[in-house]
Amino acid sequence: MTTMKEIAEQTGVSISTVSLVLNGRDEGRVNPALAKLVRNKATELGYKINPLARSLRTNKTRILGFISEEVATTPYAGGIILGAQDAASAYGYMLFTVSTDGKASEENEIATLKRYGVDGFFYSKMSNRIAHVPESLSDYPVVMVDATDYENKVPSVEPDEFMIGYDATIRLLQADCKRIAYVGCAENMIAQDGRLAGYCTALQEAGRAFNPSLVCNVMNDGPALRAVNKLFDDEHPDGFFCFNDARAWYVYECAARRGLTVGKDISVVGVDNHRVFAETLEPQLTTVELPHYEMGYWSACKLISMIEGKDVDTSSCPSARASLPPLDAPIPAKIHCALLEKDSVIS
Known part of the structure; x- marks a missing residue:
């Protein structure tokens, strides 16, 4: 040695x-x-x-605690956690990850991580929501991942939801779609508001009047398919921006029932680059990829910079498909997501 x-x-x-x-x-x-x-x-x-020797010498364990609610049990967890882990490893830190299912469980997991002497915490929620950081973390450096603090005081990172809607709609305008529908989410959430606003702005800039009849907000269920079916019959859209790839499936299904071919007769853009839909829909779905890896990587760099009190280089993010914002970006930091061209938009 x-x-x-x-x-x-x-x-x-x-x-x-x-x-x-x-x-x-x-x-x-x-x-x-x-x-x-x-x-x-x-x-x-x-x-x-020798990490043990260094921790004794510096009173730092170089361990980061990742607390998530739902995130660790979703298909997207791998990207967020891998990004955080890659950045942590690059700077000599370890990552401990726990998943919680309520306040009591959360406090137990926080107490356990504290006993391990973690230097700082990630606090992550599912689906980009506003949340309170637990009082038990008030004495530690904390970065929120895919979530925003109520008072915008805790550093956080999230997808740029407005630009998701804007870029997707611009792509449909570039395909010369005349009647662009938005198949949105009926749940009240940050992503829905931001994506709808981006959709509206892109239309407005192109000189198109916003038509509320072309907006169909649904959940993931049987009534959703019937609502999209009605949208086809009543409004005859030729372009569809979908809140996520799962909702794009309804559009594919309704198009098939009418003998329409996606990518030839109508154009569709989704959001997520969800592996199941990305690999099974035919033709493959043009989609905006959510920056799970990038959010994880940026949040780890931000947390380490807070712990060490100095700048950390984010330019070497090895697997990023979207540019990372500066570490001193306004709260919440927003990542401009990549639009992945596939075959569902008329060329």
Whole structure:
């Protein structure tokens, strides 16, 4: 096992200098070229920091706690958690993840993570909602993921819901659709309000009058299919922006019943890039991909910057398909989502 003493001997510096560099405390204290030499030599020799020794020395465990309600049991959890884990690993942190199902469960899990000595917390909700951070986390650095603090005081990150609706509608306008419908969500939520506003703005900028008859807000159930069926018969849309990929399925179903071909007779854009729908709908659905990985990565970088009191580089996010906002972005930080071109929009 390589030691700091061996690195010091091979680079011709003191052990204290090696310690400063490898513990990230060299800025303003060690010549940058010398610090780079030490890091390169440590990598070459396979040096590994002893996390227990460092935690005793710094009173930091370099453990982050991820608290989620529903998120960890959904198809989207992998992306959020993987993004947070990748960023945490890049900066020498570990991630502990727990899922809760109510206030009592949440407080128990928070208490458990505190006993492990975590340095900071992620607090995540499902479906981008406004939430209160528990009082029990008030003494810790906290970043909210896919959720927003009631008072906009706690750093948070979410998809840019307005731009989702705007970009999807612009794509349908580019396909020369004349009657663009919005198949939205009947539930009152941030995503619904933002996506509808983006849809309306895109139409307005194109000189199209908003027609409420072309808006069909539904849930995921039998009545939803009947409502979309009625939309087809009453309004005859040639373009459909759908709140999510699941609702796009209703459009595909209604089109098939009428002998219409998606991508030839009508155009459809969804949201989510949900794996099940992305792989089963034919033709494949053009969709706006929600930035689950990017939200996880950004939130970890933000949390680490709060813990360490210094800037953290977000430019090296390895699997991002959407640009990350700056860490000092206004609360909530918004990520402009990527529109994935497939085959459901008339070319």
